[in-house]
Amino acid sequence: MSKKYLRIVAVTLLVLGLVVTGCGTQPSAPMTPSAQPAANAGDIKIGLPLPMTGSEATYGKDMENAIKMAVDEINAKGGINGKKITTIIGDDACDPQQATAAANKLVSAGVVAIVGGYCSGAVVPTLTIYNEKNIPFIVEAANSSKIAAQNPGNTYEINGTAVHQTQKAVELFKKLGATKVALVEQGDAYSSDLAKQTETAWKDAGNTVVSHDVTTKGEQDFSSLVTSLKSKNADLIFWTAYYADGALLIKQLRQGGYKGSIVVGDGSSDPKLIQMSGAAGEGTYVLSPPVAEYLPAAKQFADAYKAKYNQTPGAYAPLAYDGMNLMADALKRAGGTDGKAIIKALADTKDFTGLAGKVTFAADKTLKESNFIVLQVKGGKFVLQ
Template identity: 70%
Template sequence: MSKKSMRLAGGIALSLALILSGCGAQGGNTPAGTGGQQPSGGEIKIGLPLPITGSEATFGKDMQNAINLAVSQINAKGGVDGKKIVTVTEDDACDPQQATAAANKLVSEGVVAVVGGYCSGAVIPTLTIYNAKNIPFVITAANSSKIAKENPGNTFEINGTLEYEAQRAVELFKSLGVKNLAIVEQGDAFSADLARLAEADWKATGNPVVAHEVTNKGEQDFSSLVTTLRTKKPDMVFWTAYYADGGLLIKQLRQGGYKGPITVGDGSADPKLIQVAGPAGEGTYVLSPPVASYLPAAKQFVADYKAQYHQSPGDYSALAYDGMNLMAHALKQAGSTDGKAIIKALAETKDFPGIAGKINFTAEKTLKGSNIIVLQIKNGKFTAAQ
């Protein structure tokens, strides 16, 4: 065959392949949330927006593990109405811009639902992206009050909101005899919101907030802040941001001579806080989500997680596991992968039996009731606070 003939034959073959591909696409995936069933060989595709890189990657990977453990168990029991669940993870890196790109990618990949979300600042800009396609979103960790305020209707939070966390913080401070409170945050959606709510609740008790300071994420030298705080003489320092910087602040507070109690918010509820703070972290109080290790209903989950991943589940694993099981339940109740039907089923949830507790939603689609617990660092590990 001549080169010209070979090129002609190749061109015909390529054209034929494109035509056949186009014909196949004509009956392909219905865009998620547009009212049609998702085909693709009996699979239901669910997106997982999580921080897989960056300073909060430990949380993201743990949540991913817990969600995929739930999926493997659901699929082993026949899936949802005979269809297998498959997950697609996109890294939001706890960054608003990257989270937006991750959300758009998940939508383009045809997910019918989304489970995950750790950092509130990364979750908030994605809400309308998913809602535009009627894609239901079960948020398993992020809990800024701004989520409920900006919820376009498709979003369901199964972690206790920051209003509950602020209330629990105030209860703790009062029980410890605190009068003068100092608050330190980082200005992001999560830490600023918790700081604002805690300050308002604390002042409502008739006690003063003697300092409310804002630091930069990634800051290494807190010496100036430590000096400022010592001059204010607080009975309690409340850090509302994440563990990486929180551990350093705790260490430098102790090195700088501060001897009073320290409390951190749930963004610092990670064993790495102890590693970063070292011995200086001893005695620190930690507001925490419902950790699997302290949940009677989570014993089998803990055993299964360890068997699968050869490590203990992290702080948000129980909520992540519950989130996927809740989504599977909603899919069954809806009897469809239609987004509006799934959203309706989620809104009608009544006493769903999660390992972190029963799940019910308020009218704002936030978790009804608090699930915040208080831990304390003792002998280099987290223990339930007395």
């Protein structure tokens, strides 16, 4: 390939603000497409909307790593119908406005399919953007019920939804003997939806919700909230948002003398929750997606991931890997890159075997069966319950 052509590719990617998977990015960092071979004209372009910057960037990078492993394996076996896969990152930063801009750029880049999606608030506003172009979207992590409710027809979810997670939460609360539960969220699509659905389900089961509080993302001082929660004698607090702020709340709850159970949703299912909360995090319960460490089928994947990236795969790595492989399977069954054909192939998926189990979609294009597990922080690590 000529140097002139490489310069043209580099300039084009800079203008689009996209990064080819594997390059990584920072908010003001220059793009470096030379870190991975440029796409050939016949390659199949797949977009990856992920948070590569912002407070949830750890998840975004972890999912990108897993997707890249799947792509490398697929391409090593000859690709899809003789064509290689090329992935293009769209950094949504878990922000609705940035997600919308990233989605439009991915469409302009000519992607034929989308896999990824971590934050529900960044996924929901992009659904119609992809659907208008008949671009199939496999959502690998985001799970607000708003996704299914607003699904225009092209989107399939392979993570358990808020409905699935709520069922698991209520089951856990009962097991822990809780009667008075306090809910804490951050007002975004994901945490608000999970909190509201849990409140309804818990009350419907004849139990009490003593408070439902909304904090601000990035909040540093939870002292007033801690005092309020203690005064209401909540025997269990359920944090439904993400790990960074969740870890700080846990520390301040324990420092403030709260003795009850603390449960966090899957948005906090990350080893950094343990690192950031320190000793205060001991005993915390975590609703989690199917983590590689606890999946017999994922051992080879986990070993390969650690060998390649020198770290343990995160909570959503198996689902990210599965999502890419499922999209590749749908592309093969569709016999090409026609969007409508791929969407139909996804709809027809039955018992696709991934690391996290078998995938068959319900009528609303979510999983037929929940895949959530419960972990607890014990001895500075997650332990399956």
